[in-house]
Amino acid sequence: MSKNNIEVHKRNGSKINVRLILLELFVVILGLVFIYPVFIMVINSFKPFREVVINVIALPSKLEFANYSYVINRINILNLLKNNVIVTVTGLFGIILFSSMAAYLISRRSTKITRLCYMICIIPMLVPFQTIMITLLKVAKSMNLSDSLLGLGVQYWGFGIPMAVFIYSGFIRTVPREIDESAMIDGASTIRTFFQIIFPLLKTVTATIVVLDVMWIWNDFLLPLLMVNSSANTKTLTLAAYSFVGQYNTQWQYAMTAMVLTVTPSILFFIVMQKNIVKGVVAGAVKG
DSSP: HHHHHHHHHHHHHHHHHHHHHHHHHHHHHHHHHHHHHHHHHHHHTTTTTHHHOTTSSSOOOOOHHHHHHHHHHHHTTHHHHHHHHHHHHHHHHHHHHHHHHHHHHHHOOSSHHHHHHHHHOOOOOOOOOGGGGHHHHHHHTTTTTTTTTHHHHHHHHHHHHHHHHHHHHHHHSSOOOOHHHHHHEEEEEHHHIIIIIGGGGGHHHHHHHHHHHHHHHHOOOOHHHHHHHTTTOOOOHHHHHHHHSSOOOOOHHHHHHHHHHHHHHHHHHHHHHHHHHHHHHHHHHHHH
């Protein structure tokens, strides 16, 4: 290799290194911007009310662990955790089951009807929740889905299935059709083919959908506020945190503490499962 080529490679390599450094610096700054509100929430959860009001960004002069014991006893956190688990599991069950089945049929049968069904399934992603929430509340009351944890979980099916169908259908198109044909030659029905052969192949994308929906359902505030806020027995963790916010007086130290207790389980779940997000999204986007 000539000296000129070596110099060109060195220049290109130095340019790439500078770009990577700038990109990494941008990512770090962006990460700090997103982490900063969480940091403020955590440090204020260890302050007395006076320090929160005086300087919200300062570190606490003394760690007030009493905030956590007070909030845990006040909101009955074990009951709230149970409520959140019921709503989240119910929502996830319907989203995973119905979206995967719908995506399988849509991906395997390329007809005008299935294409129309696909559009009908994914169009709700474009509709803002605020435009339908009053109508939804009235419909939920008429169907006895309000003031019920199971009813709240069922309602998440309608909001979570469109995105799940979109992700599942893109992934299923990458699965060879020969697998289905071999199963049917062996006498397997469509339902059996899906549950015993196709669905096990969807582990990666299913894990992605589970992580995204757990983060969403567990920390959701507006839909539980509309549907299950009338009774203390059906409240979720986010609603309990909001109970410290009053019209004339807000106990900020307890509100921040309650929010830390609320988001901690979902953050831990995300940390454990985060590697599955990139795998599933990339896999579902190959032919999506």
